[in-house]
Each structure stands twice: as structure tokens, then as C-alpha cells.
Amino acid sequence: MEISSHQSHLLQQLNEQRRQDVFCDCSILVEGKVFKAHRNVLFASSGYFKMLLSQNSKETSQPTTATFQAFSPDTFTVILDFVYSGKLSLTGQNVIEVMSAASFLQMTDVISVCKTFIKSSLDISEKEKDRYFSLSDKDANSNGVERSSFYSGGWQEGSSSPRSHLSPEQGTGIISGKSWNKYNYHPASQKNTQQPLAKHEPRKESIKKTKHLRLSQPSEVTHYKSSKREVRTSDSSSHASQSEEQAQIDAEMDSTPVGYQYGQGSDVTSKSFPDDLPRMRFKCPYCTHVVKRKADLKRHLRCHTGERPYPCQACGKRFSRLDHLSSHFRTIHQACKLICRKCKRHVTDLTGQVVQEGTRRYRLCNECLAEFGIDSLPIDLEAEQHLMSPSDGDKDSRWHLSEDENRSYVEIVEDGSADLVIQQVDDSEEEEEKEIKPNIR
DNA sequence: CTGGGGAAGGGGCCC
DNA sequence: GGGGCCCCTTCCCCA
Numbered sequence: 001m002e003i004s005s006h007q008s009h010l011l012q013q014l015n016e017q018r019r020q021d022v023f024c025d026c027s028i029l030v031e032g033k034v035f036k037a038h039r040n041v042l043f044a045s046s047g048y049f050k051m052l053l054s055q056n057s058k059e060t061s062q063p064t065t066a067t068f069q070a071f072s073p074d075t076f077t078v079i080l081d082f083v084y085s086g087k088l089s090l091t092g093q094n095v096i097e098v099m100s101a102a103s104f105l106q107m108t109d110v111i112s113v114c115k116t117f118i119k120s121s122l123d124i125s126e127k128e129k130d131r132y133f134s135l136s137d138k139d140a141n142s143n144g145v146e147r148s149s150f151y152s153g154g155w156q157e158g159s160s161s162p163r164s165h166l167s168p169e170q171g172t173g174i175i176s177g178k179s180w181n182k183y184n185y186h187p188a189s190q191k192n193t194q195q196p197l198a199k200h201e202p203r204k205e206s207i208k209k210t211k212h213l214r215l216s217q218p219s220e221v222t223h224y225k226s227s228k229r230e231v232r233t234s235d236s237s238s239h240a241s242q243s244e245e246q247a248q249i250d251a252e253m254d255s256t257p258v259g260y261q262y263g264q265g266s267d268v269t270s271k272s273f274p275d276d277l278p279r280m281r282f283k284c285p286y287c288t289h290v291v292k293r294k295a296d297l298k299r300h301l302r303c304h305t306g307e308r309p310y311p312c313q314a315c316g317k318r319f320s321r322l323d324h325l326s327s328h329f330r331t332i333h334q335a336c337k338l339i340c341r342k343c344k345r346h347v348t349d350l351t352g353q354v355v356q357e358g359t360r361r362y363r364l365c366n367e368c369l370a371e372f373g374i375d376s377l378p379i380d381l382e383a384e385q386h387l388m389s390p391s392d393g394d395k396d397s398r399w400h401l402s403e404d405e406n407r408s409y410v411e412i413v414e415d416g417s418a419d420l421v422i423q424q425v426d427d428s429e430e431e432e433e434k435e436i437k438p439n440i441r
Numbered sequence: 442c443t444g445g446g447g448a449a450g451g452g453g454c455c456c
Numbered sequence: 457g458g459g460g461c462c463c464c465t466t467c468c469c470c471a
Contacts, residue, residue: 327448
């Protein structure tokens with residue numbers, strides 16, 4: 001006979017003991033803050049502690065002290081609360097650091113939940129971007145409550161792949177249940193996350209996209225750099241079902257190396273622990289890459305998640321980074337290079353002109369212009385700076401397409417003053433765009 | 442088939 | 457933390 005409430009009751013009791021510092025035989029020092037806990041609980045919940053405490057098992061009579069500097073006390077509070085309650089309090093602000101800490105502590109359940117959380121976040125943000133020009137603003141967070149989600153169930157029976165429909169962009173949500181598989185799950189939205197660009201990107205980008213659309217497989221975990229080419233040429237994963245993808249994630253989690261090359265600053269006072277790397281704080285949970293700054297990790301994660309929040313308003317191509325978009329726009333659509341495309345000679349405004357070919361622009365010297373019989377296109381590049389001004393605010397509104405103009409995100413937009421045809425292209429328009437002839441005037 | 446050039450994309454790092 | 461620049465590698469197209 002099994003009493004179902006026993007597990008939760010036991011966990012509650014342990015948590016109470018921890019709070020009251022009863023039978024606590026382990027102290028964890030995180031940036032000066034001391035956390036009390038039970039060795040057996042830590043041993044059971046963290047691969048890191050399992051390794052640490054197993055090495056220290058013969059000295060059970062003495063209390064164990066571990067010191068961490070790889071993450072903040074707040075982050076460890078979230079981790080420890082999860083260990084003793086099964087509830088993980090994630091927010092958009094702490095998810096990166098919690099995932100890094102969980103990666104360090106080898107808590108695969110927490111990592112999985114963080115991944116799901118991030119994916120859900122990207123899913124929502126991508127949806128919002130797609131609707132940017134066609135929908136009026138909806139204050140999805142009008143309640144003003146701190147965006148957070150509580151994931152629970154990791155300790156519960158029947159635990160399977162952690163999945164959630166909540167995201168940090170959807171306001172407060174509390175998930176509680178017996179097991180993960182009780183949560184609502186929306187494969188369609190997740191699929192959208194995995195293919196956020198399909199609608200707007202030319203078809204020829206599809207192969208390249210697969211590199212970004214798939215979450216890393218085990219091979220990428222250890223050989224991410226070297227496997228780039230293979231990944232790019234493999235298109236099959238983009239059609240993988242959500243369950244297969246989750247299986248990949250799970251497989252990855254299972255294959256996560258034990259010897260984490262991670263976050264320095266971790267040091268165990270009562271028991272030495274291998275840690276010889278230079279001081280780095282943030283390790284990518286998808287690969288072995290380690291960065292010094294959280295912002296760099298956030299940027300790096302986009303190459304795994306496939307998030308491309310910066311669309312080119314001229315051609316529709318999307319970029320993962322604003323500087324790449326800027327570079328693309330300057331090169332492709334603004335003809336900033338003062339080099340004749342034909343003869344490669346340096347040209348100035350006097351010795352050459354800008355020629356437009358579809359949404360592309362380039363410069364030709366006067367000689368090449370005469371040779372090819374193409375009249376120059378009088379474009380006031382200065383006047384077009386407003387189309388791509390780095391100082392403009394929101395990354396999605398930088399193009400200054402005012403709502404008053406009521407122009408759809410995907411419709412053709414003509415800027416008369418600049419004589420520039422701005423066109424959003426999707427798959428169906430790709431072939432058409434290829435056939436655009438040079439804009440001869 | 443091959444080499445060169447352009448474009449894309451990722452990392453480091455400064456402001 | 458975001459923006460931006462620089463450097464490098466990889467990929468793709470074309471002659």
C-alpha cells in the first residue's frame with residue numbers, strides 16, 4: 001500500500017528542518033551568504049554535490065562546507081528552494097543565471113526547465129514581433145505583476161520531460177501539479193519557435209537555417225564549432241517533430257559531461273574540487289562555450305535557439321544581431337562601399353553613381369556605367385539614413401514605418417522621397433525577386 | 442572543378 | 457546590458 005502524500009510530506013519536513021537549521025550538516029557559502037542544507041538531500045539532487053560529497057563521504061562526522069562564487073546568492077536560493085520543494089521560481093531576469101548555476105551543479109531537471117522557459121520566451125517574443133505591424137498594442141502584462149513562473153513537479157512521481165506553456169512574457173503564472181506531463185503543452189507554438197523565420201526568409205536560406213533551428217544535439221555539445229558544416233547541410237532536423245526534438249534535448253542532457261569546464265570562482269573549502277580554468281562565469285548549456293559576461297551568453301544562445309529578432313525591412317532577411325543587420329543594410333541596401341562593383345576601383349560621388357538592382361544597391365564608376373549603358377540612379381543616401389538609424393530606439397520600430405501609414409509588415413512599401421522600394425519577401429516571392437532586373441532609369 | 446570575392450555569422454571586447 | 461566595431465571563419469556564388 002502506498003501513501004501518495006508521503007513524498008511531499010517528507011520533502012516538507014526536510015524543508016522545515018532546513019529553515020530551522022535542524023540536522024543540517026552542510027554549509028554552502030555563496031558570495032558571503034551561508035546556506036544550510038542536508039548532505040543527503042544535496043547528494044540526491046545535484047551531480048556536483050554527489051561527486052563532492054562522495055569524495056567526502058568518509059569524513060561524515062565533520063560538517064561539509066562548500067563555497068561558490070560562480071553564481072549569486074539569489075540564484076542559489078532559487079536552486080535550493082527547488083531542491084527542497086520541487087518548485088522552481090524562474091523569471092526572465094534570473095533564468096540565464098539559474099540555468100548556468102544548474103549546469104554547474106549538474107541538475108539536469110533544472111536545466112531542462114530553464115531551456116523550456118527560454119524557448120517559451122522566445123516563442124512569445126517572436127510571435128509579438130510577427131504581429132508588430134498588423135496588430136494594435138495589447139498590454140499583455142497590464143497587471144504589473146513581476147513576471148515569473150513557478151515550475152514544480154520535478155520531484156513528483158511520473159516526472160517526464162518538463163514542458164510548460166508559460167513564458168516570462170506572459171505575466172505571472174503558477175504551475176503546480178503532480179507531474180510534468182500534466183501541464184498543457186502546445187506543440188504548435190513550440191514549432192513556431194523552432195521556425196520563426198520560415199515566413200519571411202527566402203527559401204534558399206532554409207538549409208542554413210537548420211543550424212539555428214535545431215537545438216543542439218549531442219554532437220554539437222562537444223563539437224559545435226567543427227560540426228557547423230555538417231549541421232548546415234542537414235535539413236532533416238527542421239522537420240523533426242516536437243517530441244523528437246525534446247528527445248534530442250533529453251539526450252543532450254544525458255550526455256552532458258560530468259567534468260564541467262565551467263565557472264571558476266567555485267571553490268570548496270573543506271574538500272578540494274577540480275577547477276583549473278581561467279575565471280569564467282557563464283557556460284553555455286548547449287555547448288562547451290564559456291563567456292565572461294551574461295550579455296555575451298545571451299547573445300551566444302541565439303545561435304542555438306535560432307532567434308533572429310532583427311529583420312531587415314528592405315529584404316526581409318532576419319538577423320540574430322543588430323550589428324549584423326546594420327552591416328548587412330549598409331553593404332546591401334545602402335551601397336556604402338565606395339568601390340565600383342565592376343572594375344573594383346575606388347569611386348566617389350563624383351566619379352561614380354549608385355545603381356539599384358531590386359532591393360540591392362551598389363556603386364559603379366562612370367566608365368562602367370557608360371560601358372553597360374546603365375543610367376545612374378539619383379539616390380540621396382543621406383536622406384535615407386532615417387531608414388536605418390542606429391540611434392533609433394526599439395529594434396522593431398527603427399524603420400520608422402509609422403502606424404498612421406497603416407502599412408502591413410509584409411506589404412510593399414514605397415518611400416517616395418528616397419525612391420527606395422522596400423519589400424518584405426516571403427517564400428512565395430523569392431523566385432520573383434530573383435528576376436528583378438537592374439533598376440534602369 | 443577550382444579559386445577568389447562577397448556576405449553571413451560568431452566571438453572578443455570596448456564604450 | 458546594449459550597441460557597435462573588429463577580426464576571423466564559413467558558406468555560397470560566379471568566373
